[in-house]
Amino acid sequence: MSATVKPFYCLRCGHRYRAEHEKGIVVERSCPKCSSNSVRLVPQEGAGRGASTDDD
Numbered sequence: 938m939s940a941t942v943k944p945f946y947c948l949r950c951g952h953r954y955r956a957e958h959e960k961g962i963v964v965e966r967s968c969p970k971c972s973s974n975s976v977r978l979v980p981q982e983g984a985g986r987g988a989s990t991d992d993d
């Protein structure tokens with residue numbers, strides 16, 4: 938049980954949000970805004986570039 942909160946984004950409407958994500962486990966997700974299931978995990982930036990994935 939080691940779920941962490943990760944940023945996700947919706948391919949359809951571009952909405953970004955955070956949700957729990959457990960490494961190695963694929964869960965079908967739906968966008969809380971448009972209900973599309975085209976939701977992807979936001980790729981993590983490389984270390985040293987600072988946080989640039991703020992939502993809203």
Ligand SMILES: [Zn+2]
Nearest residue numbers: 947950968971
């Ligand atoms: Zn959406």
